[in-house]
Amino acid sequence: MTHPTRRRGPRRRVLTTTVGLAALLVAAGCSTEQEGSSSSSGSSAAEDCINADEAQAEYTASWTSVKEAFGLTDFEPVDETVCQVDGEQWKAEPKQGDSYRIAFAAQGPTNSWGVLSDEALKYHAKELGVDVLYAAANGDATTQVDNIQQLTSQDPDAMVVVPMGDGISGQVKAAVDQDIPVVLCSGLLPDSSGAVSTVTRQYDLLGSAYAEWIAEKLGGKGKVAILSGLAGVPTAEYQKAAAEKTFAKYPDIKIVTTQYTQWSPTVAKTVAQNLIASYPDLDAIWSDSGYGALGVVQAYQEAGKAVPPITGDSINEFIQATEGTDVQYALSTFPPEMSSTCLDTALDLLKGEPVLDKVYVDSPSFTDADGAQYARDDCDGGLLVPSSAPEDLLVDLKMCKAS
Amino acid sequence: MTSVAAPRGSRAPRLAAFSGLVRRGGAVWVIVLALVLALTFARGTGFWNSGNIAAVLAGAAVLGLVALGQHVVVLGGGIDLSVGSMVTLTSLLTAVLVDGYPIRTVPVIVAMVVLGAAMGLLNGSLVSVARLPPFIVTLGMLYLVSGVALTVSATPAGRVTAALTDFSRATLGPVPAPFLVLVAAVAAVWLLLARTPWGRHLYAVGGDQHAARAAGVRVRPVLLGAYVTSGVLAGLAGVLLAARSAIGSPTAGSGLELSAITAVVIGGTSLLGGRGSLLGTVGGVALLALITNAITLLQLPSTWTDLVRGLIIIAAVAVFVVRRPR
Numbered sequence: 001m002t003h004p005t006r007r008r009g010p011r012r013r014v015l016t017t018t019v020g021l022a023a024l025l026v027a028a029g030c031s032t033e034q035e036g037s038s039s040s041s042g043s044s045a046a047e048d049c050i051n052a053d054e055a056q057a058e059y060t061a062s063w064t065s066v067k068e069a070f071g072l073t074d075f076e077p078v079d080e081t082v083c084q085v086d087g088e089q090w091k092a093e094p095k096q097g098d099s100y101r102i103a104f105a106a107q108g109p110t111n112s113w114g115v116l117s118d119e120a121l122k123y124h125a126k127e128l129g130v131d132v133l134y135a136a137a138n139g140d141a142t143t144q145v146d147n148i149q150q151l152t153s154q155d156p157d158a159m160v161v162v163p164m165g166d167g168i169s170g171q172v173k174a175a176v177d178q179d180i181p182v183v184l185c186s187g188l189l190p191d192s193s194g195a196v197s198t199v200t201r202q203y204d205l206l207g208s209a210y211a212e213w214i215a216e217k218l219g220g221k222g223k224v225a226i227l228s229g230l231a232g233v234p235t236a237e238y239q240k241a242a243a244e245k246t247f248a249k250y251p252d253i254k255i256v257t258t259q260y261t262q263w264s265p266t267v268a269k270t271v272a273q274n275l276i277a278s279y280p281d282l283d284a285i286w287s288d289s290g291y292g293a294l295g296v297v298q299a300y301q302e303a304g305k306a307v308p309p310i311t312g313d314s315i316n317e318f319i320q321a322t323e324g325t326d327v328q329y330a331l332s333t334f335p336p337e338m339s340s341t342c343l344d345t346a347l348d349l350l351k352g353e354p355v356l357d358k359v360y361v362d363s364p365s366f367t368d369a370d371g372a373q374y375a376r377d378d379c380d381g382g383l384l385v386p387s388s389a390p391e392d393l394l395v396d397l398k399m400c401k402a403s
Numbered sequence: 404m405t406s407v408a409a410p411r412g413s414r415a416p417r418l419a420a421f422s423g424l425v426r427r428g429g430a431v432w433v434i435v436l437a438l439v440l441a442l443t444f445a446r447g448t449g450f451w452n453s454g455n456i457a458a459v460l461a462g463a464a465v466l467g468l469v470a471l472g473q474h475v476v477v478l479g480g481g482i483d484l485s486v487g488s489m490v491t492l493t494s495l496l497t498a499v500l501v502d503g504y505p506i507r508t509v510p511v512i513v514a515m516v517v518l519g520a521a522m523g524l525l526n527g528s529l530v531s532v533a534r535l536p537p538f539i540v541t542l543g544m545l546y547l548v549s550g551v552a553l554t555v556s557a558t559p560a561g562r563v564t565a566a567l568t569d570f571s572r573a574t575l576g577p578v579p580a581p582f583l584v585l586v587a588a589v590a591a592v593w594l595l596l597a598r599t600p601w602g603r604h605l606y607a608v609g610g611d612q613h614a615a616r617a618a619g620v621r622v623r624p625v626l627l628g629a630y631v632t633s634g635v636l637a638g639l640a641g642v643l644l645a646a647r648s649a650i651g652s653p654t655a656g657s658g659l660e661l662s663a664i665t666a667v668v669i670g671g672t673s674l675l676g677g678r679g680s681l682l683g684t685v686g687g688v689a690l691l692a693l694i695t696n697a698i699t700l701l702q703l704p705s706t707w708t709d710l711v712r713g714l715i716i717i718a719a720v721a722v723f724v725v726r727r728p729r
Contacts, residue, residue, distance in 0.1 A: 035503040108705045134702060138709070142657075143695070150462075155454070166648075192562070
């Protein structure tokens with residue numbers, strides 16, 4: 001016979017917890033004001049901002065270099081406040097052993113960009129004698145939420161996150177709340193994530209620079225197609241939004257269609273074949289990727305049509321495919337090897353050194369006028385060129401042949 | 404009647420025992436236990452620390468809710484490919500509609516559960532009333548609902564309230580609050596399946612729809628109930644996902660439908676319907692959560708995640724799923 005009184009304890013606890021949590025939600029529902037609307041929602045990083053002028057100058061420089069490379073006349077940085085974070089508050093000795101243990105919530109090796117991003121950080125960590133605790137999201141934000149929680153549970157000294165989407169913000173905030181400094185790498189999250197620093201190439205910069213180059217190339221008049229990457233993915237949507245904002249300044253430029261290429265040359269080729277049929281008088285194509293641009297070039301070349309001026313990031317195969325042709329293009333890079341800068345930033349924080357809250361990486365931009373010099377016949381077609389990744393790493397990854 | 408004793412050393416009794424274990428959903432728990440032992444041996448405190456256990460359980464909550472819904476639909480002889488997109492839409496709408504206003508929290512949660520039920524009702528109606536194939540109906544719904552989510556917002560939008568994010572991080576000992584929601588859902592689904600006429604009819608309809616109809620079972624409401632249950636659980640999962648993410652994302656739940664089907668299959672539930680155990684599906688969820696955990700804990704190459712999943716699915720189909728003549 002069982003004794004009901006003995007079972008009442010745990011049951012009552014569960015019941016109390018359930019009722020308590022429900023009451024919490026209902027009680028929270030009593031407030032009619034929007035949370036965070038009356039006070040600043042800025043991160044602690046923003047509050048501790050110092051040396052703002054110098055930081056701002058670095059930000060402006062990344063825009064100036066693209067402006068000069070593309071020969072743009074009217075191209076100014078979007079408003080952005082960049083400042084320094086005092087690293088002293090994050091200064092810490094290694095929690096375990098003699099070396100720092102850095103958690104790396106990565107995209108994962110889903111494409112050549114992801115492979116090089118992962119391996120560049122690991123390579124640099126080895127150089128510095130730092131341990132890496134790695135977890136790959138394989139491109140999925142939901143998986144990355146789990147990854148970050150799991151990495152946090154291992155109590156690393158700091159964390160580098162390649163964000164797969166804004167949906168991970170809550171988990172990043174939870175990590176920061178546990179006194180783990182988080183550096184975002186190759187992507188952005190809202191300030192509410194609480195990340196201490198963000199190291200990335202700016203989406204606004206690339207999206208608007210490509211659009212401005214097209215607008216000036218067309219003299220402010222013509223029909224343009226927008227080829228974005230993946231619907232709903234911030235990396236694609238933010239660039240596209242920046243491009244649309246820039247094109248909106250030119251009333252005589254008409255965006256005739258917006259399509260998604262899934263950052264695949266094969267999909268882009270199919271999309272471009274439809275473009276050739278539907279819009280034979282297209283004046284330019286804004287593409288956010290070299291993979292998309294490559295598919296477009298292949299489709300136009302196979303159809304025996306002149307390729308309209310096009311943009312994208314500078315993958316080796318695109319430059320090789322357009323070498324010796326009169327294709328006009330403007331390319332830049334979103335360098336995967338910036339992950340090593342992300343690691344440096346995390347370590348600077350642990351050493352108590354000041355870092356910028358937003359490190360906007362500058363990287364080479366160029367047009368068809370000088371693009372051919374960047375083609376590398378000894379390397380894989382998917383490599384973003386010019387690459388600043390160590391040569392021996394590129395050889396180890398079989399992305400380039402040993403010289 | 405002549406009874407024939409099993410020859411000494413025969414595999415028949417062992418096969419029968421294994422078959423029984425599979426039918427009751429215990430086989431997958433043997434693998435879960437083996438994996439737990441392996442992780443305990445390999446990582447010890449790293450695996451058993453409260454933070455890691457909480458991470459495993461919290462990671463299982465959203466998938467668990469979706470897998471429960473899938474389990475019910477599959478038992479009825481159907482399949483629901485739209486659950487991932489339902490989670491995406493309800494998760495996105497939770498953040499967009501709440502948008503940081505505490506007063507909206509409770510009504511929006513209720514609305515998302517109702518929305519999930521409505522989408523499930525639409526699926527169920529097309530399957531049971533219009534008699535369209537479940538695979539095609541829910542595949543179409545997957546794209547339709549994904550399209551609606553992207554129409555609502557192509558970029559991350561909205562934000563939930565502090566109460567919701569606090570709930571997603573709250574724990575009872577090492578057990579995260581979202582996992583308690585899953586526990587409650589498992590209990591509710593178990594009651595529905597084991598203690599109601601609808602539950603018994605669902606097994607009958609899934610086993611043989613024509614025979615069930617001939618026996619007087621009203622097939623239509625049974626199937627409608629299965630898809631509505633799946634929709635309700637997807638709506639709830641969407642709310643939990645939004646609470647965990649803090650903001651809404653138009654891609655949040657993508658891929659969940661396949662993970663849910665995986666959990667159901669490796670739990671020993673027959674994709675032909677009519678046979679399966681809730682214990683097995685919960686075991687499938689636990690196994691998937693542990694695999695993800697193990698890959699990171701043991702620092703194995705991330706490419707192994709899908710590889711291991713693929714191998715387990717094939718092994719489950721080959722070994723766990725006890726075939727029977729139809």
